[in-house]
Structure formats: C-alpha cells, structure tokens
Amino acid sequence: MYDINKVRADFPMLNNKKMQGKPLVFLDNASTTFKPQSVIDAMNKYYLEMNANSHRGDYDLCYNMDVEIQKSRETIARFINSETNEVVFTSGDTEALNLVAYGYALEFLKPGDQILISEIEHASNTLPWFRICELTGAKMCFVDIEDKKVTVEGVKKAFKENKNIKIVALAHTGNVLGYTINAKEIASIAHNNGAILVLDGAQSVPHIPVDFKDLDADFLTFSAHKMCGPTGIGCLVGKYELLQKMATFHTGGGMNVKFNKQGEVIPLDAPAKFEAGTLNLSAIMGFKAAVEYLNALGMDNIHKHDEELFKYAISKLEKSDKVIIYNKDSNNGIIAFNVKGVFAQDEATLLNSKGIAVRSGQHCAKMINDVVGDIATVRMSTYLYTSKEEIDIFVENLINGGDILDAYFLN
C-alpha cells in the first residue's frame, strides 16, 4: 500500500483548504477529483513551454506537440490495455457516449432494433440512446434489476424477452450505488446474441483495474477529471474495426485526408477521423500525467484503499440507527444513504456547514428512484487521497451533527 500522508501532500487542494470556515473534507469524488501537482505542472508545461497546435505545422513546436499527443494516447492505451489507435480523445465520458450513439448506433440501427440499458444509468448513458431511438425507430428496453444490481442473469433474461437487441449500454460501476457489473460475462452474452457492449467506465476506470481486451467490451468510455486528471478531456476506447466502420460525428479540420467541391470527403483513419478541430492539448498532457500518477500508486492499491475506507465507514455508520444505507454490500468508495426523517438536500447542506462536501439528489440517474426506493439520496464518495480521519469527521457530523437548520443559524 502507499503512504496516505505522502499522497495527500501531492494535492494542493488538500493543503489546508477550508469551506464554511472549517477544514475541507471532500467526499464528492464520484463527481470530480482533485489534481496532484504533477498534473497541474503537465498542463502548465503546455502553456509555458510547448504552446503550438498539433498536426498543423512544419516547425519543431508543432512536431513536439504531435509527439506529446501520441505519448498520452500510448499511456492511456497501456493503462486500460487497448491498442494505441483504439483511443479517441473526447471532451469527456459524455461526449464519448454520444460519439458511439451518433457514430455507431445512428449509422447501423434500423426500426425495430433494440438498445438495452438499465434504470440505474446516468443521464449520459441514457439520453443519447433515447435520441437515437427517436431518429432511427429503434426501441429502448431495460434490464430487470435484482437487489439493486444489474446481473448476468438479468441480462440473459433481457435477451430472452427481447429478440432484437443490437446494443447493450451499461455503467461498468454505477454512479449512485457503486456496484460493478460482470462486464466480461455480459460482453460474451451480448456477442452470442449479435449485440455489442458499450461500457460506461466513468466510475470504474478511476477506481479498479480495467482491462479492455480481457473484458472484450466493444466500447469503453471515461473522463479524466474523475481520475485526478483535467476537466474537458476523456476518451472513447473502441475495437479498431468498429471505430473504422463508424461514421464520423464532428467533422472539420484534422480529421480528413481530402475533400472536394462535389462534397466528397475522405476521412483519416481512426482515431484521427473523430478528432476534428483543435484538441484540448494541455488537458491531453494533464491526462497522461494523471494516468502516470495512478500507475505509480497502482490500481490494485487504489481499489484496496477505497474498499478499506468503505468498510471502515460502513462499520461506523451501522452503529447508528439514524442512518439508512442503500448499498452496504458494495465496495467501490461510494456510499448512498439518508438520515431518517431528513431530506437528502437538507442533510447535504448541514454537512456543507461543517466543511464536508457530499452530493444529494438523484445524481443524474433520474430513473433510479424505484430501485433505491427513495426520491433522493445523499452520496459520499472517496478516492485515493481520502483519509480515515476524514471518514471520522464525516461520520461524527452525520450522527451528531445537530439539526439541519443549524446550517443557517449556528454557523
């Protein structure tokens, strides 16, 4: 394992920051994460030393930038075990999922085809598919949830009941309850039934080792900012033959070989054909630094750390009869809970008044109410730099934090 104090020293946001006049306890890491100094330095390096566009010049600065992009792509590919040319840079997970929807589904789905998702999906893995159904005449169908989870059995049942599923799109790890699906088995079921698997890795890639080739998913999407990287950058990883088959989505400079007055366009090969316009170059450099940071700690260790904190927090919370926990049997650093008789947003505001950042509501998964059996939940989520002391502060304030209106009257 790693030394948590040494790790914390790498993050400027963990250096005596305060919120509401109290030491900041950041437990909203499923939303976004802090950046280590190495990521900030890598981004600054672009602006301070390397500022040039890529693929567009005959001078050294431009060439050096092309090399940096390639290095970043290679680093990311090695991290999730794909080929380098299978990594497409996008603005984040949302754009990556939209790219699969508009580049693949819109191109290949026909009226009557089906897209299988679940009720626990984030809006970004739901709304693009709804739109594709409107545009193509395809239909949505939903996996039956068993004990709040998407299971292999549930997916098998869905294929029995729905004969035209062409796309299965699921969160590898859920953003509200934190359960990780058996993606390898589900990919195999999808393939045996002539469908592809789109894996939303927004919450899995930052927290557990993910092996794209071993899982045999067809597409994998994730964002850098949830794994210590910059905002505004993420990627779509796709099997190369699928990327080559896909239609382009954004078009413009940097993605074509040539075009003429007749409107004929010859796109570049993947991944370049999806990367129209100037890329987020400093963020691409920061993304690489973030992956290097995670690699240095080790994804197994990061997962162990999340899991240890999860168990520690649950063991303390279970002692209180005030707290309802919705995902006690999870292990990925997300706890969904409510305090009895307290509306989720009111609890989150009380915690804010104590310097503790958590999220409340439906967490962009607006079909999840029936699954959790409550209209809104509070979500606390840890990451590689979260300390046991922070869990102690969180639990103490959750259990003995006083009345929700203290946030307005005692601060």
Added chain:
Amino acid sequence: MPISLTNEMMRAIIMDHSSNPTNKHVPSKEGYEKEHMHSDNCIDDLDIYLKVENGIVVDACFEGVACTISLSSTDIMCDLMKGKTIEKARYMIEQYQHMMHEEPFDDEVLDEAVVFVNTSKQAARIRCATIGWNAANSILKDK
C-alpha cells in the same frame, strides 16, 4: 414583523411550514394561473398557482416535491401573497430577493419571510429559498 425574532422562533417557523405546509395542494377551483419551476441543483420541482382578481392576489397555493427550505419558503410566500395587490406583491418579492442577496431590504413587508435572512450562509440553497417566489414573480410580472 419585527426582525428581533429570536433564532429559536425563526427555526420553529421554518420547521412548522415545512412539516405542515397549509398551502400545499392543487387548487380545487378554476381561475388559477400556474407556473412550473424546477431546480438544477436540488430536487425542487414545484407548480405555483395564483388566482388574481381585480388586481388582487386572492389565493396562492403550490404542489410538488421540495426540500425543507423551498417547501417552507414557498408556503410562507403563499400566506403573504393572499390579499395583496399585484403591486404590493411584486414589491414584497423584490424585497425578499434583496434579503437573499444580503442587500438592504424593507423588513416590514416581508413579515414571517424574514426567517430566511440567513440563507446566504448556504449559498447553494438560495435557489431553494427563492424558487416559489420566482415562479410567483413570473406570473405577476406581465400583469
């Protein structure tokens, strides 16, 4: 309403209106104008109903899902709105907005609504404390 309400009294008023919101219902009669408001950072999702006759707000009520602050502030607003001329209702909403943003405000017209004077301490909840008021303002602004 004197602003010298103690904190305990203010807390009791907020909790009373959120636990027993007397104006939380869909109007049983016709003649109401409806405005829907929802929040992008809270669960709040409300319909506000106002009945205006001869330049006077004769009734106000609401329905929907809301956190403690939005529930209570909307219920209090409905109480205060009833019987006011459009002009006075608009003035009250304006003064409430001033209070929310820590600007000088006329506490006389805000009556019980002064209990939300501390909302700016939790800036993320200003939207909650104003959602019903913004909806009412939207109905009244063109009158």
